[in-house]
Amino acid sequence: MTSKKVIEVFYDVVSPYSWLGFEVMCRYRHVWNIELKLRPAFLGGIMQGAGNKPPGLVPNKFMYMMKDLTRLSEYFGVPLQKPSDPFEAMFQKGSLSAMRFVTAVQEREKGGDKQVEQVSRELWRRIWTEDKDITEPASLAEAAMKAGLSDSDIEEALKLYTSKEIKDKLKNATQDALNHGAFGFPMVVCHLNGKPEMFFGSDRFELMAHCIGEKWLGPQPNKSAAKL
Template sequence: MSKSIKFYFDILSPYSYFGFEGITKNKNVWKTSVELKPFLLGAIIKGSENKGMPLTNPLKTKYVMKDLTFSAQYLGVPFRVPKDYVNLMMTTSSVIPQRVLVASKLRDGEAKMENLTKKLGHLFWAYGKPIFTSDQIQEVLRYSQVPNSDELFKLSESSEVKEILKENTKEALDQGCFGAPWTHIVDNSTGNVIQAVFGSDRLPQIAHFVGEEFKN
């Protein structure tokens, strides 16, 4: 059975950042196609009525704070815990950068969007540079190598882009998504999702299931 992968991520989720780094490190040598899909974690949490998110429980928060550094070191991904982490995660919306990523994919294609995601991920998760307001993301785009960045930002505010972001989120919710990152393994002959996978620590398992070798 020929299979393909859809990888749903939100730049505000640190495990999405880890998962994104992991899957993009591998996908260029895989035969299996991997599509990278920005979605909205906030809408996923609401839509799934997930009341068990780590940062709503003090014990899990404490665990996550240590686990992030532990995981980043293992994965070889540059990372530090942002200042005022819990408050930031609970009060920040990622809708503006996520729309910019959708716009980038729409205008410039998958590979350019992948590069921009990596850039935004490193800026925020390794250097603590905020990327969440219009001003912040416009500044980042201007100083990056994105051509016509003002036009890209304008596109990110279009109803077409908003609709794609909603559609990506709905696709994941329809398959029972309750967190990020989230992966669909699709049977190419029917287009059906045959396995949905939660989390960044299942990449070796996903690779095995689609018949690819995983490199850490």
């Protein structure tokens, strides 16, 4: 039996492009012969550690990004919508609390990433579909509730996400991404024959498929396969 290829997805819910990459890799989990590992990390730490600047600091790039996301929403089948104040949503409020909460959910969930996948998705939905807050405990709890977590699970995650243990775990995941050469998100690391291959962004999936010996069927593989 051929062993599965291990693929890590580093992401932050403040990044709309991370949502695209996240959804594609989740869809391909059962299409390609891969073991998918979700790696919530902190984009702010990546930008600082790599010496990168957010696109919002370049006016023309930011304007293009907003138009680009509208096209990408339809193409990828992800419900991206422009927040009322995109700059505030992405850069002023930040995502540190949200990513610590996701990390706490992952720490509690042993033997899989189902809950962390669902909670991450609901947090993206809050920002990029519903134009809602992701910084307050009540906001995190609401996202977790919609993701299907029980009241006791939510209560435990809220107690855990401010702990040193979780802060250190998120910091370590962020440093892992930097060690792989990250300068932004999403970042996908494919482990091939003991060697990591890093791919940045949500527009490298065709190249990724070529490198790992799989077939790219578009961003919505089930729909693409049905047409074949």
